Amino acid sequence: MNPRxxxxxxxxxxxxxxxxxxxxxxxxEQAHYQxxxxxxxxxxxSGVRAQLEGALNRRLFFNRGLVAHVATNPNITQSxxxxxxxxxxAQQAGIRSLQLAKNSxxxxxxxxxxxxxAMGRDLLKSPARRPAVERSIETERLxxxxxxELLQGGIALIGYTPxxxxxxxxxxxxxxxxxxxxxxxxxxxLREAGVIEGTHRLRLAIRGKDGVGATGDVFFGEGxxxxxxxxxxxxxxxxxxxxMAAAPMSGWDSLAPGTWKLRFGGCxxxxxxxxLAWVLAREPERLQQAVNRATVALAESETRLRTLAKLSxxxxxxxxxxxxxxxxxxxxxxxxxxxxxxxxxDGWVRSVHPEDRERIVNGWAEAVRTGQSFEAEFRLQHPGxxxxxxxxxxxAEMDESGKVTGHVGAATNITxxxxxxxxxxxxxxxxxxxxRLSTMGEMASGIAHELNQPLTAIVNYSRGSxxxxxxxxxxxxxxxxxxxxxxxxxxxxxxxxxxxxxxxxRKEEPKRVLVQLNGVVREAxxxxxxxxxxxxxxxxxxxxxxxxxxxxxxxxxxQVVLNLVRNGLEALSGxxxxxxxxxxxxAALDQHLVQVAVRDNGKGIPEAALPHIFDPFFTTRPGxxxxxxxxSRSIVEAHGGDIHVVNNSDGGCTFQFTLPVRNGANADDA
Ligand code: ADP
Numbered sequence: 001m002n003p004r005x006x007x008x009x010x011x012x013x014x015x016x017x018x019x020x021x022x023x024x025x026x027x028x029e030q031a032h033y034q035x036x037x038x039x040x041x042x043x044x045x046s047g048v049r050a051q052l053e054g055a056l057n058r059r060l061f062f063n064r065g066l067v068a069h070v071a072t073n074p075n076i077t078q079s080x081x082x083x084x085x086x087x088x089x090a091q092q093a094g095i096r097s098l099q100l101a102k103n104s105x106x107x108x109x110x111x112x113x114x115x116x117x118a119m120g121r122d123l124l125k126s127p128a129r130r131p132a133v134e135r136s137i138e139t140e141r142l143x144x145x146x147x148x149e150l151l152q153g154g155i156a157l158i159g160y161t162p163x164x165x166x167x168x169x170x171x172x173x174x175x176x177x178x179x180x181x182x183x184x185x186x187x188x189x190l191r192e193a194g195v196i197e198g199t200h201r202l203r204l205a206i207r208g209k210d211g212v213g214a215t216g217d218v219f220f221g222e223g224x225x226x227x228x229x230x231x232x233x234x235x236x237x238x239x240x241x242x243x244m245a246a247a248p249m250s251g252w253d254s255l256a257p258g259t260w261k262l263r264f265g266g267c268x269x270x271x272x273x274x275x276l277a278w279v280l281a282r283e284p285e286r287l288q289q290a291v292n293r294a295t296v297a298l299a300e301s302e303t304r305l306r307t308l309a310k311l312s313x314x315x316x317x318x319x320x321x322x323x324x325x326x327x328x329x330x331x332x333x334x335x336x337x338x339x340x341x342x343x344x345x346d347g348w349v350r351s352v353h354p355e356d357r358e359r360i361v362n363g364w365a366e367a368v369r370t371g372q373s374f375e376a377e378f379r380l381q382h383p384g385x386x387x388x389x390x391x392x393x394x395x396a397e398m399d400e401s402g403k404v405t406g407h408v409g410a411a412t413n414i415t416x417x418x419x420x421x422x423x424x425x426x427x428x429x430x431x432x433x434x435x436r437l438s439t440m441g442e443m444a445s446g447i448a449h450e451l452n453q454p455l456t457a458i459v460n461y462s463r464g465s466x467x468x469x470x471x472x473x474x475x476x477x478x479x480x481x482x483x484x485x486x487x488x489x490x491x492x493x494x495x496x497x498x499x500x501x502x503x504x505x506r507k508e509e510p511k512r513v514l515v516q517l518n519g520v521v522r523e524a525x526x527x528x529x530x531x532x533x534x535x536x537x538x539x540x541x542x543x544x545x546x547x548x549x550x551x552x553x554x555x556x557x558x559q560v561v562l563n564l565v566r567n568g569l570e571a572l573s574g575x576x577x578x579x580x581x582x583x584x585x586x587a588a589l590d591q592h593l594v595q596v597a598v599r600d601n602g603k604g605i606p607e608a609a610l611p612h613i614f615d616p617f618f619t620t621r622p623g624x625x626x627x628x629x630x631x632s633r634s635i636v637e638a639h640g641g642d643i644h645v646v647n648n649s650d651g652g653c654t655f656q657f658t659l660p661v662r663n664g665a666n667a668d669d670a
Contacts, residue, residue, distance in 0.1 A: 004281055011277025015270045022266030026259065033256030037248055041231045044200040045246040049233040052193035052244070055094075056144070056157075056237050059184045062088050062098055063142055063161040066180035070100060070163045074177055078108050085110030094188035096156050100163075102178035104133060117151045123179070129158070132210050135239075136160040137176065142238045144211040147186045147219045157184040190220065202246045205230075211240020221245070228252070315411040317343070319394075321404055323368035335390060335413050337382030353379035353387060360392075371396045371404045377414065389418040427617060448502040455495045462488040496526075512639075514662055515554045517586055517594055518543040524561040525584065528569065535573045537580035544586050548594045551662045556635045560643075563628040564598040564655045570621070571602030571652070593641075593658050601652035605645065613645060632657070 065088050070076055076084075085098040089110075097115050100108035106121045123133045132145025146157040159182040164174035190196045195204055205221025208214065213234065218226070226232075229252060230245035248254065309316045315332025319325050328336075328343045336343070336351040343351070352360050356378040367374035375393045382388065394409025462484045469481050525541060532539045550557070565582065572580035585597045605613060612618045614633045619626030636643045636657045643657035 004285070007281045008277065011273060011281070015273045015277070018266065018270050018273060022262065022269075026262055026266075029256050029259065029262065034252065037252070037254075038231060041202060041246050041248055044202055045204075045231050045233045045244065048194055048198060048200055048202075048204065048246070049235055049244060052190070052195060052235050053237060055189055055193040056184070056235070059092065059095060059182060059189065060142060060144065060159040060237065062092070062095065062182045063159050063180045066098060066100065066182075067161050067163050070177060070180060071165060074165055076100070076108065078112070081108040082110045082112070094185050094192060096150070096154065096183040096185050099181040099183060100178060101181060103176075104137075104179060106181075107178065115152050121151070132158070132160055133179065135210075136179065137162050139239060140164065144237055144240050147209065150183070155186045157186055157189070158182070159184065186219075195220065200246075201249055203249055205245045206235070206242050207245075208235075208240070208242035211237065211242065213241045214243040216242070312410075313412070315390075315413075317348070317394075317409050317411070319368075319407040319409075321368075321406055323364060323407065326406070332411055335388060335411055336380045337384065337386070337388075351380050351382075353381045355379070364394075367394065367396075368407065371398075374407075374409070377418075380411075387415075388413060389415045444501060448498040451498050452495060452502075455491050455498065458491040459488050459495065462491065512551050512553050514549050515552055515557070517548045517550050517552075517557070517596070517659070520552075520554050520557050521561055521584055521586060521596065524558045524565065527562065528565055531569065532582070535569065535580065537569060537572050537582055540581060540583035542583060542585040544588060544594075546588075548586065548588055549662045550594065550639075550659045552639055552659065557639070557659070560632045560635050560657065561596065561598070563632045564657075567628065567655075568598055568600035568602065571600055571604075588661060589658065592661055594661050595656055595658045597654050597656045599648065599652065599654040601648070601650065604647040604651060604653045610645070610647075614643070 066084070069084055073080070081098075081100060089095045089098060097118075098110050099106055099115075099118070101121075101123055102108075104123045106118050106123070109115045109119055112119070123129045128148050129145060132143050136143035136145075140162055142159055142161045144157055144159050147155045148158060150156055161180045163177040163180055165177050167174055187196065194200065195206070203221070203225060205218055205223060205225040207218040207223070207226065208216035209219050210216060214232075225245045225247055226243075228247060230247045233244045233246070235242040235244055309329040309331070312329065312331060315335045316329040317325060317332055318327040324345050325343050325348050328340050328348070330340075332343070333340055336348070338348065338351045341347075349357065349361055360376055360378050363376055364374060366372075373393065373395045375391075377389065377391050380388045380390055390411045391414045392409060392411045394407045396404045397406045397408055399405050466481050466484045466488070469484070521543065522541070525539060528539060561584070565584065568582045572582060580601065582598070582600045585599070586594065587597075588594050609618075609620065614629050615626075616630040617626040618630075633643050636659070640660045641658040643655065645653055645655045647653045
């Protein structure tokens with residue numbers, strides 16, 4: 001059966017049971033309450049009955065006095081009667097009158113006043129009175145008649161007692177004299193007994209007119225009270241009775257106190273159970289929906305995560321609490337050169353470069369043991385031997401209680417950075433070398449200055465010696481003079497070299513002035529004359545015939561020419577070239593531009609190297625620094641020209657740079 005339906009049925013059964021229980025309790029409570037009410041009504045009714053009986057019997061008592069008197073004084077006169085009656089009723093309220101009816105005809109009345117109309121009335125002829133009168137005479141006892149409406153007005157009960165005169169002889173029958181009567185006002189009687197305006201808080205009705213009990217007519221209260229299950233009480237008096245019915249003012253159907261609380265409470269309970277049932281019946285469905293939503297969200301999130309892992313430029317991995325690899329992303333495989341299957345468990349360890357393996361395995365084991373995060377830079381070695389630098393990091397995954405449930409991490413390829421760092425440190429070393437060279441340059445400047453003096457002295461001494469020998473005119477000294485002249489020339493030449501060296505390494509602020517380009521080129525070429533001669537390389541100068549002025553820092557331009565010529569010489573000498581030729585040509589391209597071309601017939605430049613030849617630190621020479629061409633280009637471009645290289649069709653290459661021309665007339669602009 002459908003579990004939801006089952007739950008609904010179960011809760012319906014519980015609700016019904018509760019309702020039934022409430023109903024049973026309610027019923028028994030009502031029954032109990034009715035019992036209590038009835039017993040209260042009975043108690044109060046008994047009280048009223050006792051009072052009514054007392055009040056009535058007290059009033060009927062007067063008949064006895066009358067009977068006793070008349071039986072002994074049958075000829076009693078009205079006045080005698082009045083005296084007697086007055087004494088009898090002196091203390092008793094509610095007595096309308098005392099009467100005597102001789103031979104059943106009213107003959108004496110007290111008080112007469114107001115009751116005159118009754119005098120002389122034959123009671124046996126009155127249909128209303130006759131039954132009671134006859135019964136009284138027949139039974140020879142007190143009979144209570146009425147209530148009856150009196151001729152003189154008002155409603156009253158009448159107690160009839162027959163009076164029999166004692167016979168002269170006991171054997172004779174007693175003679176009927178007449179009747180003694182007490183006329184009792186009904187209302188004061190009922191009032192005194194508490195039937196009217198009593199404290200009983202009951203609805204009352206009395207029946208039994210003429211004292212005939214339950215069969216008599218109702219003379220007080222509502223007759224239908226007898227039909228509605230009343231508490232009944234018999235009011236007894238001599239030779240008759242009435243029946244009194246009593247019921248609570250609110251009737252018998254009133255509810256026990258707290259009934260509505262019980263009923264509302266029960267209904268509320270049932271309502272609560274119904275609500276609970278509804279909620280509980282819905283809850284599993286709601287939970288199921290929540291689980292479904294969460295499952296979908298989880299699947300989406302996982303897909304997203306996998307996509308991210310795919311797109312991520314870092315390799316991702318996941319390991320269990322023991323640090324064994326469970327998953328690696330595609331990118332991890334690319335970085336490491338290992339497959340996901342190979343990486344599983346401890347397989348990934350083999351991807352770590354043997355030199356870094358111990359450090360990484362120990363570091364990882366420590367991180368797993370302490371639940372700490374892990375970070376390290378290390379090398380991975382592809383199965384093919386290629387080495388990759390990675391930055392590996394991981395953190396421990398924890399559940400809500402802080403227990404480690406695994407480790408996740410990433411490996412980022414940092415090979416480029418590492419290469420750049422290596423390159424930078426190489427450049428640093430080269431820079432240090434440059435620094436040493438520059439220091440050496442400064443030292444060379446000092447040395448040149450120091451050497452200049454002795455060289456000048458040598459020149460002066462040798463010239464002085466030549467003059468003295470010439471004055472003596474000794475032929476035999478001519479060979480000596482020749483030697484001295486030679487010494488003098490060499491010293492002059494050495495002085496020139498030193499001077500050039502000094503001016504070359506002199507540290508000066510760059511300053512641009514109008515210079516003759518051909519002069520600068522010529523000056524630079526002096527540096528290489530000796531070297532070229534030794535290396536048997538022909539240096540060829542093809543300078544423009546007219547002077548070309550440029551606005552330039554002559555030292556810097558000289559530097560460019562030096563760089564280019566040095567590179568050319570190196571290309572030729574390293575080659576073991578037979579007929580090395582290096583030419584330098586200056587020519588005005590037009591009015592505005594002059595070009596310097598340095599051409600050699602060396603090995604030329606490989607096509608692949610051409611785009612990088614002017615890059616800083618690009619070199620193919622062992623021990624080369626790769627800064628010469630880069631500096632040359634900076635200088636040329638700073639002067640408003642440009643520089644490029646082409647391989648010659650017949651071998652070697654030609655470097656050409658241009659500079660803007662300045663006519664001599666514009667020299668003042670400088
Ligand atoms: P370095 O001379 O220190 O290597 P350069 O910047 O002067 O640095 O030169 C860069 C590279 O250009 C050289 O290593 C060489 O390979 C190439 N190169 C320069 N000039 C020539 C040339 N005339 N012939 C052949 N190759 C040249």
